[in-house]
Amino acid sequence: MDAMEMWSRVDQYITEKLIPHDTVLEQVLSANRQAGLPPYDVSAAQGKLLQLFVRMQNAKRILEIGTLGGYSTIWMARALPADGRLVTLELDPRHAEVAQANVSLAQVEGVVELRVGNALEQLARLEEEGTAPFDLIFIDADKPNNPGYLKWALRFSRPGTIIIGDNVIRGGEIIDEASTDPRVNGVREFYDLLAQEDRISATAIQTVGSKGYDGFVLGVVNG
Numbered sequence: 671m672d673a674m675e676m677w678s679r680v681d682q683y684i685t686e687k688l689i690p691h692d693t694v695l696e697q698v699l700s701a702n703r704q705a706g707l708p709p710y711d712v713s714a715a716q717g718k719l720l721q722l723f724v725r726m727q728n729a730k731r732i733l734e735i736g737t738l739g740g741y742s743t744i745w746m747a748r749a750l751p752a753d754g755r756l757v758t759l760e761l762d763p764r765h766a767e768v769a770q771a772n773v774s775l776a777q778v779e780g781v782v783e784l785r786v787g788n789a790l791e792q793l794a795r796l797e798e799e800g801t802a803p804f805d806l807i808f809i810d811a812d813k814p815n816n817p818g819y820l821k822w823a824l825r826f827s828r829p830g831t832i833i834i835g836d837n838v839i840r841g842g843e844i845i846d847e848a849s850t851d852p853r854v855n856g857v858r859e860f861y862d863l864l865a866q867e868d869r870i871s872a873t874a875i876q877t878v879g880s881k882g883y884d885g886f887v888l889g890v891v892n893g
């Protein structure tokens with residue numbers, strides 16, 4: 671068995687043991703594949719981890735940058751109270767259309783606000799609207815813009831806000847200083863900003879599983 675197959679089988683074992691079958695989430699993933707969306711949704715185990723972070727944080731306000739078909743959105747939205755809010759930003763109207771249908775299927779449309787358009791523009795609009803700080807921010811869109819997303823995330827934070835950045839290991843490519851991949855370079859700049867920034871305390875965790883070898887940044891905004 672090669673490493674990738676082992677990681678997938680272990681993910682399957684974890685999912686079978688700890689994550690009960692959920693027809694809605696399964697329908698969401700199959701709707702995403704049927705609509706031809708790229709398979710960049712988080713795994714079930716990662717979706718549940720996001721949901722646990724929402725619960726640990728007692729979050730009421732969540733910002734997600736990068737919706738795709740709303741799979742991670744639904745995992746997190748389900749842990750919000752009825753008066754909670756999850757604002758999710760998506761550039762591609764086709765992805766957004768699929769996501770909106772999935773959000774309705776999961777009956778979380780009362781807490782989810784899906785905004786279609788370039789995230790950097792949407793973030794500027796949110797500021798103009800005087801949006802309240804968020805308790806948890808999940809950055810999972812186009813990686814070259816990660817530095818910009820981190821700057822906005824800090825503006826929309828309060829002491830104690832959790833900031834999570836997905837796909838920050840990229841099969842280990844992030845240590846390649848000579849990389850010409852704009853996603854790798856965006857992620858490397860994201861680390862540089864985190865390193866310089868004393869408003870946030872952060873770490874990064876490498877992960878393996880059905881999505882291969884990758885990982886996430888986890889940070890807490892300082893008081």
Ligand SMILES: C[S@@+](CC[C@H](N)C(=O)[O-])C[C@H]1O[C@@H](n2cnc3c(N)ncnc32)[C@H](O)[C@@H]1O
Pocket residue numbers: 710711712735736737738739740741742743759760761762765787788789790810811812815
């Ligand atoms: C990795 S996927 C999101 C996966 C989703 N969070 C999940 O786990 O189910 C990234 C999404 O970001 C969107 N995206 C790319 N560039 C963007 C931009 N500039 N503004 C907003 N969304 C963008 C893509 O269209 C894609 O749907």
Ligand SMILES: [Mg+2]
Pocket residue numbers: 710711712810836837
């Ligand atoms: Mg991701």
